[in-house]
Amino acid sequence: DEYRKYLERDSALERRFQQIKVDEPSQEETVQILRGLRDRYEAHHRVTITDEALEASANLTDRYISERFLPDKAIDLIDEAASRMRIRTMSAPPSFHDLEEEIETVRKEKETAIESQEFEKAANLRDKERRLTNKKRELEDEWKSDEGGPRPSIGEDEIADIVSMWTGIPVFKLTEAESRKLLRMEDELHKRVIGQEAAIKAVSRAIRRSRAGIKDPKRPGGSFIFLGPSGVGKTELARTLAEFLFGDESALIQVDMSEYMEKHAVSRLVGSPPGYVGYDEGGQLTEQVRRKPYSVVLLDEVEKAHPEVFNILLQILEDGRLTDSQGRQVDFRNTIIIMTSNIGAATISRNTPLGFSVADEMGLSYDDMKSRIMGELKRVFRPELINRIDEVIVFHKLTKEEITQIVDLLLVRLMKQVAEHGVTLQLSDAAKDLLVEQGYDPTMGARPLRRAIQRLIEDPIADQVLLGGMAEGNTIVVDRDGDEMAISVTTPDGQTTKVSSTPAPAPDVVPDSSGQPVPAAAGGDEAGGQPAEA
Template identity: 50%
Template sequence: MDRLEQFVNQEELVLSPEDVAFVISRWTKIPVSRMLEDEKTKLLHLEDLLVKRVVDQDQAIATIAEAVRRSRSGIKRHNRPIGSFLFLGPTVTGKTELAKTLAEFLFNDESNIVRFDMSEYMEKHSVAKLIGAPPGYVGYDQGGLLTEKVRRNPFSVVLFDEVEKADPDVFNIMLQIMDDGRLTDGQGNTIDFTNTIVILTSNFGAHYILDCYRENKPVERDEMMNVLKTKFRPEFLNRLEWIIFRPLTEVGIGTIVDIQLKVINGILKDQKMTIVCSKDAKKALADRGYNFEMGARPLQRLIEKEILNPLSIGIIDGRFPEGSNVEVRMKKEDFEIVKV
């Protein structure tokens, strides 16, 4: 709204094509970059943009960047989504983060992601929750959670997290989206999915991926297919482009420590506070937070326990008032937070 207010306050209004595109974008939810056709540079350097936020997944990033460029160049069927991907790999290796980053890059806002936790769609009636109840049933007038969100935000990333947990009937809905680029909701409205990116994440088969990297062997597609076929139908798997996420490395977990500190500083900005971490403390976080099988989850718990919890107590009891600069240090084997 600040931009619109600037126009109102000017004595003589001069509108550029960018200004018009900005206003129309706000009304239509169509990204400005799409309307101004200035995506070329970003598309050609997509890997460089994604790698800043997604750690240790260069091959996964390269694969999805190639698929997005093919779609954006027009080399795709027009009645399908921009892309349909199955993100496979161990837990907390960047699958959801890559989906969020794509939403921000392609649609100018990380919030342009329609996310569903498929552990909430394990029952037979789950399809009705997604597309709406048919006429005569309770909730008919409310619409479906999936169809309504995409109707309101047609340019978005549609993320189905932990898809292996969904009821099998839900897979039929996904197949229709991937094949036809549309869904018909319970009220008979046709919802367009051709401007969406559909991403399914799964930890299913993670044991095979972990074993391959542990033994320094390539992940073979045929072997991966044999594993996945125990859970998913082959026709479902063949509609998707698979993206394999490798286990995090010790070097990668160190990078994630830096990223998490930036996130914490962003949260503290409202209180005019900053936090830094000594070299020894960073190393301790990386060493103690690394786990080959569990990805970055132990690091997340460690940061909560050793940084966020004591920091919040210090803010409440007044040791770290607004405007404070604090540092995480090591005191022998323990973390400590001090005002500097």
Template identity: 60%
Template sequence: MVAGTKYRGQFEERIKAVMDEIKRSENIMVFIDELHTLVGAGGAEGAIDASNILKPALSRGEIQCIGATTLDEYRKYIEKDAALERRFQTIMVDPPTVEETIEILKGLRDRYEAHHRVKITDEAIKAASKLSDRYIAGRFLPDKAIDLIDEAGSRARLCVMTAPPNIKDLEAKIEHIKKEKESAVKGQDFEKAARFRDEERQAKLELENVKKNWKQSTLENQPQVTEEDIALIVSKWTGIPLARLEEKETEKLLKMEEEMHKRMVGQDEAISAIAHAIRRSRSGLKDPRRPIGSFIFLGPTGVGKTLLGRTLAEFMFGDEDAIIQLDMSEYMEKFNVSRLVGAPPGYVGYEEGGQLTEKVRRRPYSVVLLDEIEKAHPDVFNILLQVLEDGRLTDSFGRRVDFRNTALIMTSNIGAEMLRKQGSLGFAPPKEDASYQAMKSKLLDEVKRTFKPEFLNRIDDIIVFHSLTKEDLLKIVEIELNEVKKRVSEQELTLEFTPNAKGFLIEKGFDQVFGARPLKRTIQRYIEDPLAEEILKGNLKSGIPIRVDMKGDSLIFENA
């Protein structure tokens, strides 16, 4: 309407002509999408905008009009013009439920089947509604479910439109025969050229028949859009691995402890507590508005608190890097707390967004690890209350960030110093295992003194990590040495470690205070450093196994 109105009054003339036509025609309902664009449209200096032209006709009931706009635009444009607002009855249109979306998709199914020439199954429609509602944030039903069906139909159609390989082979054969024929003609060998001409004619007929059969089969056998197709599209949109959606969730959850123990040594109670919380969440017995799980990990350094977070990320999301790690020692001062959700308007860094909210908004399916939580300013816990209770957080731009698909893990060393003095942490002798419950009780009392009750009340579970035993350390040595073997195999070298060598590493890597971390430094010092020197000197030959054994107070490398 506005395009091409070069002269004053031209826009008003067009609007008036449309209104006159509507008045002359009976039983016409006018629908104006993006109603807020009427306000100020065509309103140049001295001219009347579209909304003011419509007002008299609306007040007299000459036009039956329905307008559509969003709440934000309604508040920004239409509410400012009270006269225009008064002429419209406001009706809130809420997004449909999953069940209603399924019925909507069934109504649209015929159109999409005709457009894409595919068959859309009932399972695909149900999957599109449920998976879009559960995993696709920032959009509403039925729009996101319809887009899923549309994209899945397009993908299924493109898959069958790919020409079979024998067509490409025949085309290549015809091209080769043409070149041979042209070569024979240039060489004055007309008899040979005639033979190639007949071969070319035969190959073209064969190609035509193959193409005809292929087109006929694609028309007869319509591709189907299944639940798996919808799952694949959702995984591409959201970044969730396909296996996570295709595998039956019950089977996956029942073997959760077994899967996590492949990477995590010991800490049976911690893994079991997390598995129970995840199962409760996935069984639908938890409030769907809250995060997948929220945990506080207590215990000494080097016993696997952060590793358990990474293992959980790999199990749930198929990627151990799907973890958002924030060091709470950076948020000790009150003025740093706002960095979590973003600086308020007028302050430096407003455009950058929040350290926590931006990361979760970009990757809403992740494990959030808040390290050393007791070092954070008390206001941090006030921010986290909303996340733990409602599964959402509003950033400095007013955007609502969804935490419902995150697992929140907080680590802490509260009470560790007190217990270390009593010898209850680090590598406890087997006889001290009975004191675990007493240690746990002391740590929980310390936690209650440190954190507010309303914060602790929203946590799913507080997990106290066990002390590492020497049996645990032996398993950790195996895992670390396997990593070394894997790296060395790239140099075409094979390593074998004797039990004496492993015992030597455990003895040197033993540390009552620092847990298992000194073991990595021990392996670096006694295995990786000497091995690097031997490789550079050329003393180690590829293809010959190298045995690592203990001799005196050091390790030796010799051909097996």
């Protein structure tokens, strides 16, 4: 890029130089280069660099750091690993610190003697300070030039630590703790995603293949199409997967494909062509992945995108890379590609599966329903796109039992928010049953449940917070009273006050600009419409 930008456009300058193209060395050649440089780095950092460290440096940088080239990135990795080890093991001897403290004491005594005009004593202290400073310098030179002690060793684990720090994920050895975590990945995902056994099993299998290093190295870590009705956990599974793999939900790159329905909007994914507005900004998809190569890419409602978008997806799914408008190759090999679609949602809404092998009320099992939806999917997507997907996953409708479990998840979030005000929230089983009754809609998933919690619990609590009725240490007890919630507030001394589930009336007094309570305006002329007649 730099040659093309600065030299190639100046033909007079270019013809005065001979162009020599240097190809990137292979991993084996990089290891040989590192062996030639090893003595210099060992002497500079005073460490021992093993052959395993050199091989791991070439292998891991070639696998995980795609925006740079060998041997540059491997040399930087060796340099940083050695410098970190040197800093970690470098410590001054105790006598050095004692000498520094003595010099500081003598310096203070000298300044005190000067202030009291004891110049002879100050001169003696000055000479003593010089002798101690020279002794400190000699000790420091002896300490730095000491070659007799054992040198720390740089191995493959130290190299892996640096790569993990650069990329944000463990990349070399699967530790025992991480292995156990991957083996029980289904249980971890089920903590936030209720039901959807088939989806979670399929995703977990793909992730284990990727982390075990037996997947196709040229393709993304996993590619899925999530099908199913709204509100059943498709996006939530993507968020949970991002947090599980990369430790943070911000590792989720979400792209709303309904914004790319027109052909001219497709270029925004990879960046505007030269001469158009936004050329220097990069693509909305490529730029995010380039800055965060270890992420979950969620393409929401992919069926709404223009057919030209599918040509871009073909390259990502097959080669694991994409070239943006500025000619930079963006690596997708370390991403998880998830596409969501509402194709077949109508078919699912007409069938309420009781299980994956049990037929539903219309006689359709889960596998039969999936085959029907696959038929609809093939009419919308081209075969070459479907063939590049690791697995097409159908999300079934949520049952009433699953909605009950989701209630507990949503209430945990609400309890944490209330606890920030120093208030405890308690719900009875009858209150949870009312939330399930009010929020269960097989066709809408879990979203009506969230609205029911807002209407029945959050709104009355919010009114009490604004009215000052939620003091620190109080306990909010929520129970059922017919088709309504019975909410009461208990103070630490045992006094209980009932809270109305209807919106709170306007207060009789309101604070003025100085904070003093004044009667609320009754409206009309007194409220400030027209001035009162004298």
